[in-house]
Amino acid sequence: MHVILAQPRGFCAGVVRAIEIVDRALERYGAPVYVRHEIVHNKAVVGGLRARGAVFVEALAEVPPQAVTIFSAHGVARAVEADARARDLRVLNATCPLVAKVHIQGRLYAAAGRVVILIGHAGHPEVEGTMGQIDGRVLLVQDEADVDALDLPAATPVAYITQTTLSVDDTRAVIAALQRRFPDLVGPDVRDICYATQNRQRAVRELCRQVDVLLVVGAANSSNSNRLREIGSESGIRSHLLADGSELDPAWVAGAATVGITAGASAPEAMVEHVIAALRALGPVEVSAMDGLEEHVEFKLPPELAGRAA
Structure with missing residues (x-):
């Protein structure tokens, strides 16, 4: 064979950064450190970090006050950030910078008075985090049928953003459906997908x-x-x-x-x-x-963890 x-x-670089944040947090602060949601979607990675003292939780209510707490690479809603501040948690944010870029795009579109449409999968942690990062109206669509079902007048000023891990082809088709429905539409190029x-x-x-x-x-x-x-x-x-x-x-x-x-x-x-x-x-x-592209992308660590050997 x-x-x-x-x-x-x-x-990818976002996953490498997220795992290294947990690694360095364990080195610097010792176990346990708490991670909201799986740091990345991989049981082997999560199991290895759990064996070293990382505790994975789905809600911040499970985290003791003032504990070192890491947000996963998928990002979190602003309400989660506010809850962490209220509980006086020591937060390290492992949100992928490309996900954070989508958050910024969405906030800018909303501030300009546009209805923001997020192309993504319902229930995915990145989608939940992104929708919770944007003030104003955010609507989720998964496919062209969802676009057709949107209860918005055609003249509505609309902007779209995308879940970073989607198919380029599927996203392109949904964007085309949005363009057919809404003449006043803005959004990033599909090249801005991760x-x-x-x-x-x-x-x-x-x-x-x-x-x-x-x-x-x-x-x-x-x-x-x-x-x-x-x-x-x-x-x-x-x-x-x-x-x-x-x-x-x-x-x-x-x-x-x-x-x-x-x-x-x-x-x-x-x-x-x-x-x-x-x-x-x-x-x-x-x-x-196979012959293929060599990736050399690196993302900076949070300043609290920079400068230490991995």
């Missing part, structure tokens, strides 16, 4: 031209990982999402001469290696990496 690895794949989302989707489309089966390493609750699997299926390739090699079903790769592997932005490379090991248990495997 020939295994081709997508390039790029796996961790660079890592775009790069990994582009790489998967290229990879699918070369393989019989696609394996996407990532968590079931990871939006960007699920979208990579969907892109594979839309390309006509048998595509499967798995957290690690223990979830590999031999039937998925039976008879496949070439298998492609990619990983979502919150999946560590160790999980990719685990999947390769599971494939090797089925028979001889030759591994190569």
